[in-house]
Amino acid sequence: MNKKVLIVDDDPRNIFALKLTLKAKGYQIESSTMALEAIDMLKNDQNFSAVLMDMMMPEMDGYEAIKIIRNTPLINQIPIIAVTAQAMPEDRQKCIDAGAQDYVSKPINVDILLTVLENLS
Template identity: 35%
Template sequence: MAKVMVVEDNPMNMELTTDLLESNGYEVIQAENGYKALDIVNENKDLVLILLDMQLPDLDGLEVLKHLKKLDTVKHIPVIALTAYAMRGDKEKYTDAGCVDYISKPIDIHDFKDTVAYYIDG
């Protein structure tokens, strides 16, 4: 079973994302903030995908991404940006920073499923 980490501070968004992933057969590891996410990646070397909210308190998504990309053990793991602030140029900003893709909120269930499957199953 593929293991996915979801980094999301909003409980409702975390629940929806987790439910969608689990209903498609993925194991989910949850992190409610950037610091917890960095702890988790050091403990879970078998993650295959990270879904990262960009508007996190304390340590925002771009900062978390910078830290992840510096870690040899996890820098190869694809990171998909999650954000409710879908402005022109945001996708490019996040992919230029190192995310492989971008999912805007509210989440479109069909697009979400296809995007996640693409990065996990190829």
């Protein structure tokens, strides 16, 4: 399985921590702090096996970004995992309804995240 993951998060510290963890597990990591840039990255490289999408970002939130990805034929099949500090059951459903395959709450439990990534393949 291709293990190339795009991390989209407006906080570079979150990207840094996730990058270290996932690289140690054999994943190739690209990252972006802005949703629009991330969408362009996906369009330019269809080899990502998953996107970790922060749902709360300033200029465009994850819900809007997922909607755009799902409506873009070139990239609409890529699995998206919503990542959010909002951990109520209805938040999970909101992410799934927006088009995410799965949902991981912050602070991220690495074991849960790895299980979710492995289950995508």
